[in-house]
Amino acid sequence: DGQIVVSGLTKHYKNVRAVDNLSFTVEPGRVTGFLGPNGAGKTTTLRMLLNLVKPTAGTATIGGQRYADLKDPLRTVGAVLEASSAHKGRTGINHLRVICGAAGFPRQRADEVMATVGLTPAAKRKFKGYSLGMRQRLGIAAALLGDPQVLVLDEPANGLDPEGIRWMRDLLKALAAQGRTVLVSSHLLSEMQLLADDLVIIAAGKLVRQGTVTQVMDSM
Numbered sequence: 271d272g273q274i275v276v277s278g279l280t281k282h283y284k285n286v287r288a289v290d291n292l293s294f295t296v297e298p299g300r301v302t303g304f305l306g307p308n309g310a311g312k313t314t315t316l317r318m319l320l321n322l323v324k325p326t327a328g329t330a331t332i333g334g335q336r337y338a339d340l341k342d343p344l345r346t347v348g349a350v351l352e353a354s355s356a357h358k359g360r361t362g363i364n365h366l367r368v369i370c371g372a373a374g375f376p377r378q379r380a381d382e383v384m385a386t387v388g389l390t391p392a393a394k395r396k397f398k399g400y401s402l403g404m405r406q407r408l409g410i411a412a413a414l415l416g417d418p419q420v421l422v423l424d425e426p427a428n429g430l431d432p433e434g435i436r437w438m439r440d441l442l443k444a445l446a447a448q449g450r451t452v453l454v455s456s457h458l459l460s461e462m463q464l465l466a467d468d469l470v471i472i473a474a475g476k477l478v479r480q481g482t483v484t485q486v487m488d489s490m
């Protein structure tokens with residue numbers, strides 16, 4: 271399955287303990303919010319999960335395997351790591367088709383995921399004309415191309431208006447209801463209350479709380 275297990279995960283830079291002996295689990299079928307102030311270590315943790323940053327110590331696994339050992343990583347995990355970028359003169363749909371070509375996904379997946387994120391009307395417009403919200407949607411569409419069991423989204427609601435955030439809530443809840451694991455970071459509790467079922471809260475690289483949103487709110 272797509273359970274994420276983070277165990278003793280640690281990343282030290284020269285002067286900073288970016289992530290410090292962090293352990294938590296993320297269950298399939300739920301939206302888990304990864305909450306902490308700027309600089310808390312969220313991005314570093316997600317990058318270690320995705321094998322983009324090498325841990326100083328500890329492990330992060332997806333369905334019992336490290337990312338580097340996954341047989342088919344692009345069909346197992348979809349990630350949105352920062353404000354999505356694309357070739358400025360390329361249309362949204364062509365951006366996705368290029369990824370399909372590189373990853374070996376069927377070309378029609380590009381049209382399917384454009385519809386999933388509600389971008390079909392803008393599919394043939396150039397990326398440079400996309401608003402921030404449209405760019406976020408396109409990034410999510412790209413992450414969904416491989417029909418992954420696990421979705422990892424770093425601050426996907428940044429810059430979205432309230433309507434965009436409600437749209438994202440509906441999409442993430444629907445993806446979780448299909449049994450997928452959805453891990454989404456934010457530095458805003460208000461955003462997490464709207465988006466998430468479960469919460470993992472960190473500060474200065476360490477775990478502060480983990481539980482359902484209700485449990486965590488009751489304990490604050």
Ligand code: ADP
Nearest residue numbers: 283286288306307308309310311312313314315
């Ligand atoms: P968050 O995503 O919660 O804002 P980050 O994981 O980006 O936090 O950063 C955690 C801490 O680690 C911050 O103090 C940041 O400056 C530091 N950090 C992140 N990446 C590096 C790096 N490559 N070299 C040195 N320090 C880093």
Ligand code: ADP
Nearest residue numbers: 283286308309312313314317323351352424425
């Ligand atoms: P975010 O908070 O979204 O992670 P940042 O702007 O903090 O974005 O980081 C962007 C990139 O810079 C990342 O690759 C991160 O590892 C690196 N980085 C962040 N803080 C530092 C730092 N203090 N020293 C060196 N690299 C850093």
